[in-house]
Amino acid sequence: MKKAMFVFFTVCFFSHFEATVLAQSKVTVMADSLKAKGVRSAVQKGKKFSSALKDTARSTKYRDKATALANDKIAAFSKSFNEQLGKLSKQTLAVDLMLENKNRYNPLSEAVPGMVIPGRRQVSEFNVIGIARIYGIPVNVNYSTNRLSGSGSQLQGLNNNLFKFDFDPRQFSDMFKTDLEQYYDLRRQAFGGLDLTQYTRKMITEQLQGELDRQKTGFTELIGNKALAAYLNKPENLTGLLQLDERQIRDKLSKVLLENNSLLDKAASVTGKLEKEYKEAEARYSAANRKVDSIGMLITTLKEQLHKKGYDVAKMIEVQKYLEDPRRLAPSEMVNSYMKRLPQTKFQNLFSNIRELKLGSYSKNVPGALKSNDLFLSGSHLTFLTNGQPITIGYGGTNDLKSFKDAGFQNSVYGTPQNITYISTEVTRGMFGKVKLSFIGSVSREISNNNYTIPAALSNNLAFTVNRSFKLGKLGEAALDLSRSTTILSKNYQVSTEAVLDSKAGLNNPFGQSFLEAFAFGGSHHLEMEKSGLSENVYFSYSGLGYQNPGNTGNGGARRKMGGSLRKSLFNNKLIVNFRTDLNRMPISYTSGDQWKTYQVQFDSRYTINRKFNVSLKYNNSGTDKQVNQINTSVYSFQKVQFDGNASFKIGTHASVSHLTTGLQVFSNSYSSASAGNLLMVNYIQSVLMKKNAITLSVFYNKELSGYQLIGDMLNADAAYQYSLFHKINLSTAATFLNNSNSARQFGIKQGIQLYAGSHFDLDSYLDLRKNLITPLYPELYATCRAELSLKYHLKN
Incomplete structure (x- = not known):
């Protein structure tokens, strides 16, 4: 049975295969026959052959045209797509800068020595502010000049050309994308x-x-x-x-x-x-x-x-x-x-390790300083990472006393000009955890100006500081500073006396000797309790008689300081209260306990009634006492109480904002009774918005309460109207009145114009004209004409 079925299926298969092959051969023969027939027919009939050639030519022409069109479309797509991708790529140099040229006319009295060359009373200022991206690296650029046209006079100190080149790591991080x-x-x-x-x-x-x-x-x-x-x-x-x-x-x-x-x-x-x-x-x-x-x-x-x-x-x-x-x-x-942010090029990888870069003039709390004061330096500052550890290096010069206003400031406690070098690093390995080590050194130099020259004893100063920070969990954060300095003077003016004093003060001694005299330490603690709305900061510091740190402003030695601040928020942050106090002791004798004692107490609070009303109250009390032979004598004292109120409401259908400030100030100086002064101050500002226009009223009143008047009673009132024309011009017209007791009385008008000429160009100008109602006691302080013209050009690619 099985054999019979096998034979049957075999016969069927070969029969079907034979039929398929036969069909295919018939189709092939038929196709060949048709082709041969078509060729013979074309040969026999010239018209049909010619038509066939024309069809072939048209087909070839269409194919070539289609191929050329396809290539053109590919080229157009390549160009368009490349432009779209170009918007995503970083330009070699991209700038977004504002160029500004200011010209001010501010006449000053020629009676002031060296102020202005007669007939030349204009001030020209040029500023460049903005961001430049060099190979995608963002840097802040700031350049400013403030030159008197009469700079050929003795006022070289007023020439204040500042340049700052500041790398911005936050903008730089935007370049790194996952x-x-x-x-x-x-x-x-x-x-x-x-x-x-x-x-x-x-x-x-x-x-x-x-x-x-x-x-x-x-x-x-x-x-x-x-x-x-x-x-x-x-x-x-x-x-x-x-x-x-x-x-x-x-x-x-x-x-x-x-x-x-x-x-x-x-x-x-x-x-x-x-x-x-x-x-x-x-x-x-x-x-x-x-x-x-x-x-x-x-x-x-x-x-x-x-x-x-x-x-x-x-x-x-x-x-x-x-x-x-x-x-x-x-x-x-x-x-x-896919989630990691990594640099794309070696240049980006280099800058990815830079945390801070400053060139030119900058303000910085330099490493190793025991005080939070910033120094204004002209130089360079760099912080970079190596093996995950930050290293900071810098070099800069300070020269605060360089203007004509400092000509008489020749004997006091101030920071003399000096060149400063510093380096610091953080060490996070080992049993001590995170520790910061800092070296800072300086070389002092003479003060030289066309108006005056102050000689100074050249010296080299070096301070080494160790900072240790602690994380205390719920107890907050703490920090401890230890520092040691040494100072080497190039010469002594009185060998016998100065040598003894230097030795006692820790000066001109090797680093290992007179340790306590040139030693300083300090500590701080910070605690933030968010649930209770309470935060506190406390600090203390001590420095020996001979301790000198170039990173500190003024004389850094022989000081004991302590203080702190406390902040508390109440009633769901509607009421915020701040309290701060600072105490300072500075010896004025190597041999006795005589000292200067300064203090400052500050209290301020702010209460928000609702979204439209809030008030604040501030109190400040500071002063200096001199202690000699255990007897305290007040040198000067200053107290001030100030109240501020802000309100926003509507006058009819127009939005309005008002601000009121009242303050009482009491100042006394035991060395000069004529300099004591009690002042009452009131300042009120009211603004009303009317669609695109605004009216502003400002009144400032100062009342002398003491018997001897320092500046006298003063009233200054302004009423201004701001409006626009042609959607490109903003104007401000104001009337002003000034009355300063018997010193001056003026009435005048002010006109301001701001023109937006295009997307790249702005023009600002103002004119202040005044009429003297009495002869001013100090004409250089009460000019009758002030004007300014400012041209701004926004450069962006």
């Missing part, structure tokens, strides 16, 4: 919100639309081949093509065409429509191949442009898969790398 952030930016700015696969399909559609004589909207209709369109419609297939080169893309798509154009389909076409249908089938097949070539060129161009801008297509595909379904990819080193 792979996810880069892909998001690329999708938003270059892909039009689409992902890489969707954007590729969109570009294929636009490419093929441009190659057709008429617009077609259907993707399958554009492709012209159902099987090829179905293949390209699947995102996973497009993703696969993005990972191939141009030859591999063509081979892959051509294989799809071949698999779906079988011989039987062609035979059916031939048998059904004969010669005409066969030619059309060949034309469609040739057109499909041209589209395959075009698609391959488009995808390759897309990948090349991305690669030139530093984008990895393979990584982008992985990121795209992660975004589609984060759970699909298990946590791995590759997935974690």
